[in-house]
Amino acid sequence: MHHLMHRHLGKIVAGAALALTGTAAMAAITLPSDAGAADGRGSAGRPAALGAPAPGRDGGPPPPGVVEKAAAQGERGTGRDPLTDDELRRAQDLALPRTLRGAAADVTGRPGPERLTTDLVELTPAEAQLADPPRRARVSFYDYRSDSYLTRTVNLTTLTVESADTQHGVQPPPGHDEAVEAARLLIAAPLGAGLRQDYRDATGHDLTGPDPLSVTGFVYRGRAEGAAPGALGECGKHRCVRLFTKIKNGRWIDTRRFVIDLSARTVARLG
Numbered sequence: 197m198h199h200l201m202h203r204h205l206g207k208i209v210a211g212a213a214l215a216l217t218g219t220a221a222m223a224a225i226t227l228p229s230d231a232g233a234a235d236g237r238g239s240a241g242r243p244a245a246l247g248a249p250a251p252g253r254d255g256g257p258p259p260p261g262v263v264e265k266a267a268a269q270g271e272r273g274t275g276r277d278p279l280t281d282d283e284l285r286r287a288q289d290l291a292l293p294r295t296l297r298g299a300a301a302d303v304t305g306r307p308g309p310e311r312l313t314t315d316l317v318e319l320t321p322a323e324a325q326l327a328d329p330p331r332r333a334r335v336s337f338y339d340y341r342s343d344s345y346l347t348r349t350v351n352l353t354t355l356t357v358e359s360a361d362t363q364h365g366v367q368p369p370p371g372h373d374e375a376v377e378a379a380r381l382l383i384a385a386p387l388g389a390g391l392r393q394d395y396r397d398a399t400g401h402d403l404t405g406p407d408p409l410s411v412t413g414f415v416y417r418g419r420a421e422g423a424a425p426g427a428l429g430e431c432g433k434h435r436c437v438r439l440f441t442k443i444k445n446g447r448w449i450d451t452r453r454f455v456i457d458l459s460a461r462t463v464a465r466l467g
Contacts, residue, residue, distance in 0.1 A: 288335055331351075340435065344362050346362055370414070409449075414437065419432065
């Protein structure tokens with residue numbers, strides 16, 4: 197382990213503040229669940245007090261908890277209720293009719309834009325006084341074919357699209373599927389060699405895809421954030437992300453110096 201850290205870390209980084217190193221550097225962060233889980237000991241090396249009897253009770257195990265069943269969702273919510281599953285599907289169908297889906301592409305290149313968010317829209321002051329106010333949803337997408345950010349406001353009461361907007365150069369936070377696709381591109385790229393090596397050193401296995409990793413993406417806007425050499429100058433116009441990367445049930449691997457251009461499907465490195 198000392199040899200592993202010497203080659204890939206250079207130094208141990210405490211907590212979640214990961215080191216910015218030349219390659220994907222593995223940070224020595226232990227999950228809270230690791231403490232005492234493997235050998236039955238607590239964080240100070242003492243035997244963990246698991247299943248300790250409660251005062252006034254015998255030493256038997258506690259009774260199983262009772263989980264209350266979730267209330268059944270109706271087809272339509274009321275007032276400020278969260279959008280129901282049926283309303284989510286209806287909003288997304290209204291916002292993107294099937295006839296328009298072939299004109300856009302998602303993060304993997306399949307027909308239809310990448311769906312990002314579907315949120316309940318606030319009522320106007322006048323509508324808030326109504327006994328049965330309208331329900332609206334705002335649906336957002338990213339179209340990789342045109343590098344555009346699409347938003348649609350739909351009225352779930354009248355089943356109509358009330359407004360539609362298309363913007364270029366606007367980069368909202370990436371969704372989970374975009375972060376996973378960015379990790380897939382990084383793993384396959386020559387610049388992903390450090391990430392692959394760190395994963396092998398930590399697990400003894402080859403990293404061939406993103407499934408063993410937990411990834412979170414954040415937008416990189418190119419020159420809006422400072423110097424953006426070479427192909428990184430397209431970021432902001434293109435959909436570019438950086439990643440927080442963690443081995444599932446394991447350590448962090450620092451991949452923040454890498455920029456994945458999801459529009460061009462390329463990988464570059466900062467600095």
